[in-house]
Amino acid sequence: MAYQDxxxxxxxxxxxxxxxxxxxxxxxxxxxxxxPVYALEQDHSFPAGRATPFLQHGDFxxxxxxxxxxxxxxxxxxxxxxxNTEALHRLExxxxxxxxxxxxxxxxxxxGLQKEFYATHGIPTSPFRLYExxxxxxxxxAEGGQPLPFVQKTRTAGYDGKGVSIIRSEEDLDSRLLxxxxxxxxxxxxxxxxxxxxARNEQGETRCFPAVEMAxxxxxxxxxxxxxxxxxxxxxxxxxEALAVDVIEAFGLCGLLAVELFxxxxxxxxxxxxxxxxxxxxxxxxxxxxxxxxxxxxxxxxNLPLGSTEMKAPSVMVxxxxxxGHTGPAxxxxxxxxxxxxxxxxxxxxxxxxxxxxxMGHATVVNKDLQQAIAYAKEVQQALEIVSGT
Amino acid sequence: MAYQDxxxxxxxxxxxxxxxxxxxxxxxxxxxxxxPVYALEQDHSFPAGRATPFLQHGDFxxxxxxxxxxxxxxxxxxxxxxxNTEALHRLExxxxxxxxxxxxxxxxxxxGLQKEFYATHGIPTSPFRLYExxxxxxxxxAEGGQPLPFVQKTRTAGYDGKGVSIIRSEEDLDSRLLxxxxxxxxxxxxxxxxxxxxARNEQGETRCFPAVEMAxxxxxxxxxxxxxxxxxxxxxxxxxEALAVDVIEAFGLCGLLAVELFxxxxxxxxxxxxxxxxxxxxxxxxxxxxxxxxxxxxxxxxNLPLGSTEMKAPSVMVxxxxxxGHTGPAxxxxxxxxxxxxxxxxxxxxxxxxxxxxxMGHATVVNKDLQQAIAYAKEVQQALEIVSGT
Numbered sequence: 001m002a003y004q005d006x007x008x009x010x011x012x013x014x015x016x017x018x019x020x021x022x023x024x025x026x027x028x029x030x031x032x033x034x035x036p037v038y039a040l041e042q043d044h045s046f047p048a049g050r051a052t053p054f055l056q057h058g059d060f061x062x063x064x065x066x067x068x069x070x071x072x073x074x075x076x077x078x079x080x081x082x083x084n085t086e087a088l089h090r091l092e093x094x095x096x097x098x099x100x101x102x103x104x105x106x107x108x109x110x111x112g113l114q115k116e117f118y119a120t121h122g123i124p125t126s127p128f129r130l131y132e133x134x135x136x137x138x139x140x141x142a143e144g145g146q147p148l149p150f151v152q153k154t155r156t157a158g159y160d161g162k163g164v165s166i167i168r169s170e171e172d173l174d175s176r177l178l179x180x181x182x183x184x185x186x187x188x189x190x191x192x193x194x195x196x197x198x199a200r201n202e203q204g205e206t207r208c209f210p211a212v213e214m215a216x217x218x219x220x221x222x223x224x225x226x227x228x229x230x231x232x233x234x235x236x237x238x239x240x241e242a243l244a245v246d247v248i249e250a251f252g253l254c255g256l257l258a259v260e261l262f263x264x265x266x267x268x269x270x271x272x273x274x275x276x277x278x279x280x281x282x283x284x285x286x287x288x289x290x291x292x293x294x295x296x297x298x299x300x301x302x303n304l305p306l307g308s309t310e311m312k313a314p315s316v317m318v319x320x321x322x323x324x325g326h327t328g329p330a331x332x333x334x335x336x337x338x339x340x341x342x343x344x345x346x347x348x349x350x351x352x353x354x355x356x357x358x359x360m361g362h363a364t365v366v367n368k369d370l371q372q373a374i375a376y377a378k379e380v381q382q383a384l385e386i387v388s389g390t
Numbered sequence: 391m392a393y394q395d396x397x398x399x400x401x402x403x404x405x406x407x408x409x410x411x412x413x414x415x416x417x418x419x420x421x422x423x424x425x426p427v428y429a430l431e432q433d434h435s436f437p438a439g440r441a442t443p444f445l446q447h448g449d450f451x452x453x454x455x456x457x458x459x460x461x462x463x464x465x466x467x468x469x470x471x472x473x474n475t476e477a478l479h480r481l482e483x484x485x486x487x488x489x490x491x492x493x494x495x496x497x498x499x500x501x502g503l504q505k506e507f508y509a510t511h512g513i514p515t516s517p518f519r520l521y522e523x524x525x526x527x528x529x530x531x532a533e534g535g536q537p538l539p540f541v542q543k544t545r546t547a548g549y550d551g552k553g554v555s556i557i558r559s560e561e562d563l564d565s566r567l568l569x570x571x572x573x574x575x576x577x578x579x580x581x582x583x584x585x586x587x588x589a590r591n592e593q594g595e596t597r598c599f600p601a602v603e604m605a606x607x608x609x610x611x612x613x614x615x616x617x618x619x620x621x622x623x624x625x626x627x628x629x630x631e632a633l634a635v636d637v638i639e640a641f642g643l644c645g646l647l648a649v650e651l652f653x654x655x656x657x658x659x660x661x662x663x664x665x666x667x668x669x670x671x672x673x674x675x676x677x678x679x680x681x682x683x684x685x686x687x688x689x690x691x692x693n694l695p696l697g698s699t700e701m702k703a704p705s706v707m708v709x710x711x712x713x714x715g716h717t718g719p720a721x722x723x724x725x726x727x728x729x730x731x732x733x734x735x736x737x738x739x740x741x742x743x744x745x746x747x748x749x750m751g752h753a754t755v756v757n758k759d760l761q762q763a764i765a766y767a768k769e770v771q772q773a774l775e776i777v778s779g780t
Contacts, residue, residue, distance in 0.1 A: 010719075010742075028421055031414075031441055034740030051421055053440055290733045290756060305730035312702040312756065329400075340695035343680045350424030352400075366680060366702065 007302055013038055014302070015073035017060040019048030021349040021359065022079035022278050022294075025286070027051035029294035039079075040069045047349040063087045070096055077255060077301045078277055081109045082156075099254040099301035100276040107251075108276050111163075112155040112183050118271055121250040124243070125271045126262070128185035130155075134177045137184055141173060150184040152177060189265040193272070194230050195281035196244035197258045199296045202303040206248060207296070208241040209289060209309045211261075212281050212317075219357075225377060226317040227370065228284055236263065243269055251276075256297045258282060280319065280359075287345040287364040288315035314370040316377040320361040320384055322354035328388030330354035337383040341376045343367045360386045397692055403428055404692070405463035407450040409438030411739040411749065412469035412668050412684075415676070417441035419684035429469075430459045437739040453477045460486055467645060467691045468667055471499045472546075489644040489691035490666040497641075498666050501553075502545040502573050508661055511640040514633070515661045516652070518575035520545075524567045527574055531563060540574040542567060579655040583662070584620050585671035586634035587648045589686045592693040596638060597686070598631040599679060599699045601651075602671050602707075609747075615767060616707040617760065618674055626653065633659055641666075646687045648672060670709065670749075677735040677754040678705035704760040706767035710751040710774055712744035718778030720744035727773040731766045733757045750776045 007014075014030065016023050019041025027037040028051050038054040049055050058065030060080070066087035070076045076091065076098045088102035100108075107113045118125040129146060131137040140146035149168040156163075165176045166187065193216070197209045213230035230237070244259040251257065258279030260272040282293035291299075291307025299306050322330070329352060338344050348361040363380045367373035397404075404420065406413050409431025417427040418441050428444040439445050448455030450470065456477035460466045466481065466488045478492035490498075497503045508515040519536060521527040530536035539558040546553075555566045556577065583606070587599045603620035620627070634649040641647065648669030650662040672683035681689075681697025689696050712720070719742060728734050738751040753770045757763035 007725075024421075028418065031418055032735070032737050034437075034440065034738045036440070047424075050424065050426070050443055053443055299729065304726060307729065307734075308732035310732070335397075336694060339689065339697070342698035342700070344697075345422070347422050348424045 007033070007035055007304075012036070013054075013073045013075075014298075015040065015070060015076040016048075016079055017066065017069075017076070017083045018079035019046040019055055020079060021047045021351075021361075023048035024051045024349060025283075025292075025294045025347075026077075026079060026278065026297065029292055029298055032295070033298075035298070038069070038073060040065065045352055047351060050350060060084065067091060070098075075099065075301055077297070078105070081105055081276055085109075100251075100257075101253065104251050104253045104276060108274060110155050111153050111273065112181065114273060115183060115185070117250070118247075123247055123250060123271055124269060126151075126185045126188050128183050130183050131181070133181055134179050137182060138173060138177065140184075146184055149187045151187055153183050153185065154178050155181045155183065188262045188270060191263045191265050191267070192230075192232075193260065193262055194232065194240060195258055195260045195279070196240050197256055197279060197282045197285075197293055197296075198241075198244040198248045199256050199300040199306050200248045200254055201300045201306060202254055204249075205306050206245050207306040207309050208244050209282060209285055209293065209296075210311055211237055211240045212284070214281065224319060224321075224381075225374075226281055226284060227374065228288065228311065228315050228317075229370070232263065236267070236269075239269055243271070247271060247274060254303070255300045256282075256293060280317075280362075283347070283362050284315040284317040284364045284366075285309075286347070288312055288366050313366050313368050314373055315364050315366045316370070316373040318363045318365070318377045318381050319359055320348070320363060320386060322356055322358040322360055322386050324356045326386070326388040327355050328353060330360060331387050331389060333385040333387060334383035338363065338380045341365070341379060343373065344376060344380060354386050354388055397423070397425055397694075402426070403444075403463045403465075404688075405430065405460060405466045406438075406469055407456065407459075407466070407473045408469035409436040409445055410469060411437045411741075411751075413438035414441045414739060415673075415682075415684045415737075416467075416469060416668065416687065419682055419688055422685070423688075425688070428459070428463060430455065435742055437741060440740060450474065457481060460488075465489065465691055467687070468495070471495055471666055475499075490641075490647075491643065494641050494643045494666060498664060500545050501543050501663065502571065504663060505573060505575070507640070508637075513637055513640060513661055514659060516541075516575045516578050518573050520573050521571070523571055524569050527572060528563060528567065530574075536574055539577045541577055543573050543575065544568050545571040545573065578652045578660060581653045581655050581657070582620075582622075583650065583652055584622065584630060585616075585648055585650045585669070586630050587646055587669060587672045587675075587683055587686075588631075588634040588638045589646050589690040589696050589699075590638045590644055591690045591696060592644055594639075595696050596635050597696040597699050598634050599672060599675055599683065599686075600701055601627055601630045602674065604671065614709060614711075614771075615764075616671055616674060617764065618678065618701065618705050618707075619760070622653065626657070626659075629659055633661070637661060637664060644693070645690045646672075646683060670707075670752075673737070673752050674705040674707040674754045674756075675699075676737070678702055678756050703756045703758050704763055705754050705756045706760070706763040708753045708755070708767045708771050709749055710738070710753060710776060712746055712748040712750055713775050713777050714746045716776070716778040717745050718743060720750060721777050721779060723775040723777060724773035728753065728770045731755070731769060733763065734766060734770060744776050744778055 019039040024047035060083045066084045070091040085102040154163040211230040212228040215225040258275040262270045286292040343366040345364045365373040365376045409429040414437035450473045460481040475492040544553040601620040602618040605615040638647045648665040652660045676682040733756040735754045755763040755766045
């Protein structure tokens, strides 16, 4: 039976490791085709728990859980890269189709291997050195082998700004150094930070979404606003998209690849890091593009034709973060005010507990006038407060 | 607690009578806010069965089932008007908030009362007469009291072109007359058929989606294509929207009202009939408008601010109907070809059994160029075939 028919076969199963907000939004996209999404997650209270009736309890970092879950699936994918890849390798040997493939995940989830991959494949990235641990790094600084300032990144488990520390001085070395295997990279003199999400299917077809421009919350080091289109020249846009295609082709990966890029003061593009899945920088596509990043991921991992990545209209995405000082059951204040603004698309993930700066949802403001969208996005951020208790 | 906060309260329950495709798409819209949708439907194999974990088994035409389901809800709404309104009246007396209100449903679900409502409220509609049954109608024709041609409509249970018969001749009287209480209305010399979906909340705020133009399949008498914007003048658009607002205000109804209109050869607008819920003619809004009709219905029945009804881009909607001659388990052929066309948004409802002309899904083609969208929509209709068996 041809693939395009088989995904609608009653017995077809798509498995996703993880049931957080990305898993939820993948399940929502699949729901349009009535495609069953099986998600492996700790329990039903996770965001995907309501979006699919096929959530199975388990730990995506546990070998047995991943293996048992995966062998029932026709196609297996992820919403987070920090999964048990040992089990994925075994499943792959046993014939389960897995996208992105486990050997790519092994590289991407270790920031040291990821940087080495760029270096050996001629992909521009900031210069770096690997260190066994923070003590080796400290010694290198003392011996003059590692100049200040630099960005220290732990090799594994970095997420949402965690696992990254900027070291500018001897003082920072005492107070801000992170422990464990790490790398130190040159601090880039950044003009702006952009991201390009690219998709690739088994046929090798590739498509880029338009570049987005990120603005960070300086306290939480989390993306706060995201603008699309980015305020870059047509040449820079073309170069960024071409680079994203180079990266996904170098990996030979099927699925989505979110490529975070630095545009430095000299106008040079450098790959910061990648994520082989739907990404925060692509949330706006649900409401602003002809195809959402979630549907595109499904198309790519199921080897369907990729969808148009054109924008219907410009957009601004705001992460809705838990208010500082609040930990506990989540309450949403100011919702009505946000819904009264034109073009505001509200996405609440349904996490029962809020924590300071936790991603509880996002809002995408779509508007033919980007400046107007930015103004509304700032109003949304002012109006909506996620607190613990009424 | 303010309403806008309470809908996100863990205990808040929105109930929907019916779990077909409209219930599914309402649940999908609610999922963006992580708002729980409880649906009353026969069993989990219905379209909404996967889109919400809170589907409850029961018959929305049964008094006890509706009453038991409804009294657990904070707000109760519908996806089909042919529900047990006796139970709704009792629930309303007991304080359950119900939108649209049961007394409006009683009028709308009886086409005779609906026509009388228009006549007594000065709403333009084609001239009509009510008949006790088909025999009374036949006698009136014989006695010269009912001129030919006319459109016969049964007073209740009409749906998707059923319950409507065009009687042009004495011969038709013998072969095409429908049985039961009915009305006969003048056959309108139609220029085109359009629909305007209007929303109203408890504050009395109203918003119209842009008018859509319908093209019917002449065999099945089902909407086959739907174009937005409609090919009408700005004055006609304004008049159609004003008329839709007149109708919803005359009813005093909260929620969505889909107003089907005839534009006759003299340029006059006549109300054909209405549906107090999301409607086939509004499916395109999911992919082409700033707010979908499903989110708008939620906003209206929950008394939230109504969303922008502006178009992001022109669109064409195609109903995906079961192929003639096929009854049984549904298989979808040509899916990959459809997905390869730019701007095609595919919505499959997941009905396990296909029947000739059964609505199994829809596709919305979004394109800045409406003519291009129409061309793709025709290709989709050619390419996709829903059959029983591979």
